[in-house]
Amino acid sequence: MAMDEASDRLLVQRTRGGDVNAFGELVQRYQTSVFSVCYRLLGDSAEAEDLAQEAFLRAFRRLASFDVERPFGPWMRRVAANLCLNTLQQRRPAPAELDDEVDEVPGDPREMPELAGDRDELAQRVRSGLLRLPDSYRAVIELRHYQDMSYDEMAAALGIGVGEVRTRLFRARRMMARWLSDEG
Numbered sequence: 001m002a003m004d005e006a007s008d009r010l011l012v013q014r015t016r017g018g019d020v021n022a023f024g025e026l027v028q029r030y031q032t033s034v035f036s037v038c039y040r041l042l043g044d045s046a047e048a049e050d051l052a053q054e055a056f057l058r059a060f061r062r063l064a065s066f067d068v069e070r071p072f073g074p075w076m077r078r079v080a081a082n083l084c085l086n087t088l089q090q091r092r093p094a095p096a097e098l099d100d101e102v103d104e105v106p107g108d109p110r111e112m113p114e115l116a117g118d119r120d121e122l123a124q125r126v127r128s129g130l131l132r133l134p135d136s137y138r139a140v141i142e143l144r145h146y147q148d149m150s151y152d153e154m155a156a157a158l159g160i161g162v163g164e165v166r167t168r169l170f171r172a173r174r175m176m177a178r179w180l181s182d183e184g
Helices: 003-016 020-042 045-065 072-090 113-132 135-146 151-158 162-183
Strands: none
Touching: 003 020, 003 045, 003 072, 020 045, 020 072, 020 135, 045 072, 072 135, 072 151, 113 135, 113 162, 135 151, 135 162, 151 162
């Protein structure tokens, strides 16, 4: 077990014992990754911030049922992803302006400067493409490529069969590839 998992487990146990500051430490550790999940699914910074906060509130209320033998980070991100997916199912969000400061692709300092512009442009095109995908396709991309969930976990989270997960993932990847090659 990793050191972070052990300290996360201790923080969960302290929170269950009534130490609210312990949960505050968990929020600090995971607020960036939870916000990223919400932003990738929703495409709107303000809404992502709101739902990230709501996700932490839900996690706090559900902490008694959390299995401390499992890592906290993936569970927390899954709470956030499910909250965002529920929100998307209730209504289709308006297209949002992309926030250039969120989810930047890290640069390699040895990289040639002229390639950095290409990388930034590709990252922008990928973000744009993700936001163009239908909600159900964006969800499978998020869960598979950003949450690293298995097909079985994705099916359970989305309430669909594994075959439908594979179909949506295939179609989403095909759409993204088409858009990226058309714009390239």
